[in-house]
Amino acid sequence: MSPVQPGVSTPDEAPETRSLAVRALASPVLRNKSALVALGVLGFFVFLAIAGPLLIDGDPKAKVGDVFEPPSREFPLGTDGGGASMVAMLIAGARVSLLIGFCAAAISALIGGTVGILSGFFGGKTDTALMRITDYFLVIPDVPLMIVIAALFGRSTWNIIVIIGIIYWTFTARLLRAQTKSVRERVYVQRARALGATNSRLVVRHVLPQVTPLLIANTVLLIAYAIFAETFITFLGLGDPSTISWGRLIQNAFIDDAIINNAWWAIIPPGLCVMFVVLACTIIGQSIEDALNPRLRTGHLSVRRFRVLPRAAQPEQPGS
Amino acid sequence: MRGADYVVKRVLFAIGTVFVAVTLNFVLFRAVSGDAVSALRCRQCTKEFKDFQRRELGLDKSKWEQYKIYLGDLAQGDMGRSLRTEEPVTSILWEPLSNTVPMVALGTFFAMLFGITTGVIAAWRRGTAADKGSLWGGLAFYSMPPQWLGLVIVLFIAGWLGLPTSGVKSPTLGILDDPSAIEVIVDRLEHMILPALTLGLVVFGEYTLIVRSAMLETLGEDYVLTSRAKGLSNWATVWKHGFRNAMLPVITLVALSLGFIIGGAITVEYVFSYPGIGLLIVEAIDQRDYTVLQAAFLLLTLSVIFFNLLADLLYFKLDPRVTE
Amino acid sequence: MTQPLLEVEDLNVWFDLPNGGQLHAVQGVSFAVPTGARLGMVGESGCGKTTTILALMGLLPPTASVSGRVLFDGVDVLEGGEETVAPYRWKDISMIFQGAMNAFDPVKRIGEQIVEPMELHGSASGREAAARVRELLETVGIPPERAKSYPHELSGGMRQRAAIAMALACSPRVLLADEPTTALDVMVQAQILELLMYLSNELGLALVFVTHDLPIVAQTCTHAAVMYAGKIVEQGPIDDLYHGARHPYTRLLWAATPDLESRDDVVSIPGVPPRLDVELRGCPFAARCDMTAERCTVERPELQVVGDGHVSACHFATTLEVVA
Numbered sequence: 012m013s014p015v016q017p018g019v020s021t022p023d024e025a026p027e028t029r030s031l032a033v034r035a036l037a038s039p040v041l042r043n044k045s046a047l048v049a050l051g052v053l054g055f056f057v058f059l060a061i062a063g064p065l066l067i068d069g070d071p072k073a074k075v076g077d078v079f080e081p082p083s084r085e086f087p088l089g090t091d092g093g094g095a096s097m098v099a100m101l102i103a104g105a106r107v108s109l110l111i112g113f114c115a116a117a118i119s120a121l122i123g124g125t126v127g128i129l130s131g132f133f134g135g136k137t138d139t140a141l142m143r144i145t146d147y148f149l150v151i152p153d154v155p156l157m158i159v160i161a162a163l164f165g166r167s168t169w170n171i172i173v174i175i176g177i178i179y180w181t182f183t184a185r186l187l188r189a190q191t192k193s194v195r196e197r198v199y200v201q202r203a204r205a206l207g208a209t210n211s212r213l214v215v216r217h218v219l220p221q222v223t224p225l226l227i228a229n230t231v232l233l234i235a236y237a238i239f240a241e242t243f244i245t246f247l248g249l250g251d252p253s254t255i256s257w258g259r260l261i262q263n264a265f266i267d268d269a270i271i272n273n274a275w276w277a278i279i280p281p282g283l284c285v286m287f288v289v290l291a292c293t294i295i296g297q298s299i300e301d302a303l304n305p306r307l308r309t310g311h312l313s314v315r316r317f318r319v320l321p322r323a324a325q326p327e328q329p330g331s
Numbered sequence: 332m333r334g335a336d337y338v339v340k341r342v343l344f345a346i347g348t349v350f351v352a353v354t355l356n357f358v359l360f361r362a363v364s365g366d367a368v369s370a371l372r373c374r375q376c377t378k379e380f381k382d383f384q385r386r387e388l389g390l391d392k393s394k395w396e397q398y399k400i401y402l403g404d405l406a407q408g409d410m411g412r413s414l415r416t417e418e419p420v421t422s423i424l425w426e427p428l429s430n431t432v433p434m435v436a437l438g439t440f441f442a443m444l445f446g447i448t449t450g451v452i453a454a455w456r457r458g459t460a461a462d463k464g465s466l467w468g469g470l471a472f473y474s475m476p477p478q479w480l481g482l483v484i485v486l487f488i489a490g491w492l493g494l495p496t497s498g499v500k501s502p503t504l505g506i507l508d509d510p511s512a513i514e515v516i517v518d519r520l521e522h523m524i525l526p527a528l529t530l531g532l533v534v535f536g537e538y539t540l541i542v543r544s545a546m547l548e549t550l551g552e553d554y555v556l557t558s559r560a561k562g563l564s565n566w567a568t569v570w571k572h573g574f575r576n577a578m579l580p581v582i583t584l585v586a587l588s589l590g591f592i593i594g595g596a597i598t599v600e601y602v603f604s605y606p607g608i609g610l611l612i613v614e615a616i617d618q619r620d621y622t623v624l625q626a627a628f629l630l631l632t633l634s635v636i637f638f639n640l641l642a643d644l645l646y647f648k649l650d651p652r653v654t655e
Numbered sequence: 656m657t658q659p660l661l662e663v664e665d666l667n668v669w670f671d672l673p674n675g676g677q678l679h680a681v682q683g684v685s686f687a688v689p690t691g692a693r694l695g696m697v698g699e700s701g702c703g704k705t706t707t708i709l710a711l712m713g714l715l716p717p718t719a720s721v722s723g724r725v726l727f728d729g730v731d732v733l734e735g736g737e738e739t740v741a742p743y744r745w746k747d748i749s750m751i752f753q754g755a756m757n758a759f760d761p762v763k764r765i766g767e768q769i770v771e772p773m774e775l776h777g778s779a780s781g782r783e784a785a786a787r788v789r790e791l792l793e794t795v796g797i798p799p800e801r802a803k804s805y806p807h808e809l810s811g812g813m814r815q816r817a818a819i820a821m822a823l824a825c826s827p828r829v830l831l832a833d834e835p836t837t838a839l840d841v842m843v844q845a846q847i848l849e850l851l852m853y854l855s856n857e858l859g860l861a862l863v864f865v866t867h868d869l870p871i872v873a874q875t876c877t878h879a880a881v882m883y884a885g886k887i888v889e890q891g892p893i894d895d896l897y898h899g900a901r902h903p904y905t906r907l908l909w910a911a912t913p914d915l916e917s918r919d920d921v922v923s924i925p926g927v928p929p930r931l932d933v934e935l936r937g938c939p940f941a942a943r944c945d946m947t948a949e950r951c952t953v954e955r956p957e958l959q960v961v962g963d964g965h966v967s968a969c970h971f972a973t974t975l976e977v978v979a
Contacts, residue, residue: 151355154594155628158616159359235474242476246598247616261479265602270486278486282479289474317715319736320667320722553757557821560714561772562744571771572760651805652761 046298049291056288060106071099071255079267079274089276091260092267100260101280107256109288111172111241116233118176123183124226130184131191132214142188145181153178154247161249168251171244175237183229187222194221224303231296235289242285257281337647345640352632357401360625364390410626420626424608428630430499431607434523434530435596439585441531442592445469446538447581453539454546454577455569465539473536477595481529481602488525495522497604526603530595534588541584545577552576579650586642589635658729659687660861661711661748661829666723668706668715677720678932680706682885684723688829688878693855693862695872695893697908698882699928704865707882708831711863712748713740727829745772749822751815753834758818759806766802769821778825791820795850812843819850829861830854836871848875869908873897878964881905884928884939887958891965901967901975903944938970946971 059066074094075086082089088097130141157174164170194200200217208216238257244250245258260281264270269277384390390397404411410420449465456462472480489496499522500515510518549555550573558568593609600609608627615623668681681703688694696704709715711725713733725733725740727747732740752758759768769788773779779787789799795816806814815835822830832851836844852875854860864876872879873893880890881904889902900906907924926943929935937952938944944951950970958966961973969975 147351153590154597154612155356155359155624158624159363162363162619239474239476242478243594243598246476246478246601247613249616258476261476261482264482265478270482273486275486278479278482282476282483285476285479286471286474290470293470293474317713317717317719317721317736319733320720553752554760556714557750557752557758558760560712560744560750562741562746562775563771567775572763575762576760650762652807 043298046295049294052287052291056105057109059102060109063102063106066102067099071095071103079272079277082276088280091277092263092269097276097280100255101284103255104257104260107254108238108241111168112234112238114172115175115237116230119179119183119233120226120230123180124187127184127187128191128218128222131188132195132218145184148181157244157249166249166251168254171241175240179233179236186229187226190222190225191218194218224299228296228299231292235292238285239289257285341640341643345636348636349633356625356629357398360621361397364621411622413620413623420623423623424626427606427608427611431596431609434527434605434607435592437523437527438530439592441527442534442538445531445535447542449539450542451546453543469536469539472532475533477529477533477598478602480533481599484525484529494525496525498522499606526599526605529599533595534592537588538584541580545580546573549573549577579646582642582646586639589638593631659689661688662726664724666710668710669720671718672932676932680885680931684887686880686890688861688863690861691855691859692878693864693876695864695876695879696882697866697869697872697879699867701928702882703885704882705833708833708863708865711831712744712750713737745827746776746825747827748829748831749827750831751818751822751835753837761806765804765806765817769824772824776825791823795820811839815839815847831863833865870912885931889967891962895962895965901961901972902969903946904940
């Protein structure tokens with residue numbers, strides 16, 4: 012599955028101190044209204060995931076009502092094909108799906124980030140070798156890999172996390188490599204190097220602060236893809252049969268013939284949840300990326316035209 | 332010929348990747364098959380039986396031997412036999428393939444149609460509601476699991492549009508009399524539309540983003556200003572100068588997103604019971620029919636490599652700046 | 656006296672700022688360009704010279720508001736905005752841009768792009784157009800076979816010449832040049848300047864030459880207008896400005912030019928130009944001027960006549976010592 016790639020930024024200024032950089036990072040995101048909403052949505056689901064056990068009494072899979080009961084006051088989203096409360100299932104699903112999402116993204120970021128930074132910083136043979144490895148990983152078809160790992164090591168949540176982590180790190184690696192390369196060439200880094208800074212110092216003090224925001228943006232996007240990938244893996248029958256995830260809930264809609272029963276409440280919510288979380292992460296990640304990469308280019312074409320003012324009328328000038 | 336060495340390099344790279352893909356395929360599925368035999372549990376599955384199975388599958392030979400045999404068989408077009416039905420895999424793959432290809436092509440067409448349209452609108456009306464709407468729309472659909480979207484379409488739209496939601500042809504066609512070619516085509520199309528539409532909807536969002544950003548980039552270029560200075564209308568400028576330049580990244584994108592399209596095709600065929608390669612794969616996973624899986628994935632990987640090569644060459648042809 | 660070919664009266668351009676408010680980029684600019692004359696517009700980056708000439712062709716973005724008159728052969732082309740100015744594009748006035756790096760569409764050949772305006776405005780087509788292209792290329796000193804080249808295949812200097820050829824495609828009477836030699840090396844620069852002078856002398860082409868490089872203007876132009884902070888601060892025949900500059904800014908600009916033969920120190924002008932989004936009191940140059948007086952901070956100087964066709968906007972214009 013191919014995600015939409017954020018671009019690489021090349022700001023010309025010297026580095027700001029760490030706190031300024033963080034604030035610079037946070038400020039456009041916070042100012043951007045849709046990013047704020049997205050943060051809110053994500054926060055809501057994270058809350059559900061964390062507070063899950065407190066919100067659900069007992070086993071979410073337990074049959075507490077009739078099969079495919081429509082929404083009522085007792086069951087705000089009705090029951091599913093097994094008579095369990097949809098709300099309970101969704102909350103339990105949030106826990107698992109988000110866990111998979113965050114962990115897989117973290118693994119990808121870790122591997123990809125390390126490979127990318129090392130590759131970009133050292134260049135030369137290290138770079139070539141690491142990039143070769145990355146290319147080969149890219150060629151591995153993801154679905155067969157999923158099948159093989161599931162067949163060999165069993166279908167567990169942890170395996171799913173590992174699979175997703177392995178598949179996606181290459182994108183992060185490429186991105187970070189390009190960014191690291193551009194940072195390395197910047198004047199202040201060259202200066203530090205001339206002054207005798209060790210490699211580790213250069214990486215930690217100069218490269219990392221410049222590269223971290225992009226890594227964060229990328230990781231947030233990875234969370235989106237991991238959650239999405241989980242639905243696919245579960246769909247293929249390779250998911251963990253003992254856990255409830257949103258992917259599992261969508262599968263249940265198929266297996267339990269929800270369509271025949273016209274049980275829209277068992278079909279629509281899980282997919283919507285996935286959509287909202289994925290959208291939220293995408294927006295947040297994208298807005299961080301936009302904050303790093305302002306593209307202020309004016310277009311030369313527009314449907315609207317420039318305005319001609321009559322001689323007498325001139326726009327008011329703000330007082331000096 | 333311009334950049335002949337570029338073409339040669341690209342082709343060689345593709346061939347190299349093919350080898351890597353074939354080998355990887357072999358490694359992955361051999362590992363699984365060996366384990367599959369060990370995992371067999373049934374009354375006859377004694378040690379002797381398992382050994383026999385292993386010999387049958389050639390798993391008792393050394394890895395290197397197996398690899399050579401595999402390559403040799405492949406070169407002759409022999410992809411083994413289905414573990415389940417003993418039929419040669421090549422004959423199993425043929426019909427599903429012929430069903431999937433047109434459906435995916437139609438789906439990609441939809442995706443490009445939606446994507447390019449929304450992308451151009453978004454760039455053209457930058458900052459307005461149309462821009463935001465296009466972006467949000469694309470992103471929203473992109474965030475939906477394809478199987479879920481398919482379900483929703485079946486639930487709400489299929490009946491309303493009167494389109495079939497399963498299979499590749501009507502069971503009643505051809506029973507009473509020979510259907511004309513047109514009737515067959517129309518029937519096939521009817522069955523293809525919903526899965527292709529679902530596929531297109533799930534995929535197009537990426538294209539919207541890229542087209543929009545490419546167009547914005549292009550619209551800010553000096554040659555666009557020059558064009559306007561020459562007296563060309565906005566439309567003429569976009570069409571003659573903006574479009575061609577902005578579309579270049581789209582070509583690479585289509586090739587790159589093939590992986591996603593294939594994944595989407597697998598899910599979509601399942602939802603609509605469309606008997607293509609995707610459905611075959613899902614069933615084979617369920618039945619642990621690894622020979623079929625191995626062959627199917629090899630096929631898919633090869634087509635991805637092929638289309639990537641095609642995109643490279645196409646880009647090369649369209650952009651005169653590419654020489655190296 | 657015959658009417659000047661191009662006359663600009665009290666041109667003002669405002670740009671809407673994203674946070675509200677406006678930037679007054681061009682403030683009451685007036686000048687006249689007779690046939691065959693070459694007017695150099697000089698000033699620092701951001702002084703409004705580029706915006707001025709873009710306004711002459713109506714190539715302003717929708718965030719711009721314009722007032723004033725632009726008279727071409729006595730007709731106000733700016734009166735109806737886009738509608739009235741569009742017909743003049745390329746046929747009567749054309750333009751070459753800075754650097755010419757991107758003035759050409761990278762995916763089309765040079766010849767095609769030169770023919771484009773000809774076909775658009777109906778001045779030539781087919782074989783006739785191709786012949787004219789060859790003729791134009793020869794005029795600017797490019798071998799005619801290069802018409803088949805792509806822009807990236809030409810050197811910077813040749814690209815700029817090709818851009819000039821393209822600008823002449825419809826035989827305009829006024830050529831606007833925005834920093835045409837800035838991105839080129841000195842030798843090539845000299846050639847381009849020679850070419851422009853030749854075209855002006857031979858074809859009677861009126862030239863408006865925008866640059867920050869005053870010596871170039873001295874070499875090539877018949878008249879000059881010095882701009883600062885959106886206003887013209889001095890204007891007149893080039894000899895007058897060279898031998899008898901009557902504005903401190905002009906004089907500082909001359910002084911800032913390194914002279915190989917002189918022993919004087921190189922002078923630079925400290926400070927930055929003022930903001931254009933608020934209205935200023937007094938002379939815009941007061942903060943950086945070397946002869947500021949009390950009056951300069953309070954009263955804005957208007958353009959006063961200091962010679963035949965020579966005006967300057969300084970309170971001390973008439974009393975400044977003439978320095979050879």
